[in-house]
Amino acid sequence: MSGTILETRHIDKFFHDPVDVKVLNDINLSVSQGEFVTVTGKSGCGKSTLLYILSTMDTDYDGELFIDNVSMKNKSEPELARIRNEKIGFVFQFHYLLNEFSVLQNVMLPGLKLNRYAQDQIAHQAMEKLQLLDIGKLANKKANQLSGGEKQRVAIARALINEPCIIMGDEPTGNLDKKNSEIVFDIFRQLACERKQTVLIVTHDQDFASRTDRIIFMEDGNIIDTLSDGR
Numbered sequence: 675m676s677g678t679i680l681e682t683r684h685i686d687k688f689f690h691d692p693v694d695v696k697v698l699n700d701i702n703l704s705v706s707q708g709e710f711v712t713v714t715g716k717s718g719c720g721k722s723t724l725l726y727i728l729s730t731m732d733t734d735y736d737g738e739l740f741i742d743n744v745s746m747k748n749k750s751e752p753e754l755a756r757i758r759n760e761k762i763g764f765v766f767q768f769h770y771l772l773n774e775f776s777v778l779q780n781v782m783l784p785g786l787k788l789n790r791y792a793q794d795q796i797a798h799q800a801m802e803k804l805q806l807l808d809i810g811k812l813a814n815k816k817a818n819q820l821s822g823g824e825k826q827r828v829a830i831a832r833a834l835i836n837e838p839c840i841i842m843g844d845e846p847t848g849n850l851d852k853k854n855s856e857i858v859f860d861i862f863r864q865l866a867c868e869r870k871q872t873v874l875i876v877t878h879d880q881d882f883a884s885r886t887d888r889i890i891f892m893e894d895g896n897i898i899d900t901l902s903d904g905r
């Protein structure tokens with residue numbers, strides 16, 4: 675494994691409504707390139723809140739976040755949006771695919787947003803991602819013609835289109851059966867091992883978590899333990 679790709683220093687987070695509540699307490703985290711990490715803990719312990727901060731979508735916190743060794747402090751919203759698009763791919767529990775668009779078009783969308791390549795080049799890259807995930811044959815189907823497992827694979831392909839250095843997932847297998855969860859797990863493992871992309875997943879799924887490189891356990895807004903598999 676190589677350098678640090680994601681780091682937090684002393685992150686605290688308060689919610690103020692209806693009363694002041696501290697939901698994250700002194701979160702210090704360092705994740706390496708190519709590492710496959712899960713964050714787990716009971717409902718309400720702060721996992722999603724942390725993920726929102728790590729993904730730069732929530733900027734209302736104390737402490738400092740570094741992505742690819744760059745501090746996110748004092749960045750404007752357009753700058754953060756650019757960093758998000760370039761550096762981070764997201765996979766959610768619910769896929770949020772656009773039903774009226776084809777699979778290929780869905781995968782292309784974040785690439786078009788970044789405006790880095792011509793449209794036909796993005797289409798080519800999108801096709802490559804679909805093939806990587808073994809769903810090339812679905813390219814021209816509409817998103818609403820797919821099974822749940824296929825939709826989630828398309829959502830992963832979409833997350834990969836801009837070659838992000840970090841892939842973040844919020845319960846990405848939460849809506850899948852065992853077989854499809856396995857497929858999604860294997861994809862993340864492959865991305866981390868072979869493509870050296872960092873994968874950080876929030877999950878309740880203990881079986882999933884137990885097979886990743888490191889499990890970060892949270893309780894009441896604190897990191898209480900980490901378990902590495904020594905890989």
Ligand SMILES: Nc1ncnc2c1ncn2[C@@H]1O[C@H](COP(=O)(O)OP(=O)(O)OP(=O)(O)O)[C@@H](O)[C@H]1O
Pocket residue numbers: 689690691692697715716717718719720721722723724
């Ligand atoms: N917008 C908000 N305003 C006030 N409190 C909030 C807000 N969002 C979340 N919380 C509180 O912050 C704490 C952490 O919530 P968070 O959603 O991060 O937990 P979680 O570990 O992701 O839970 P789950 O596993 O159920 O998704 C909880 O006590 C929650 O009630």
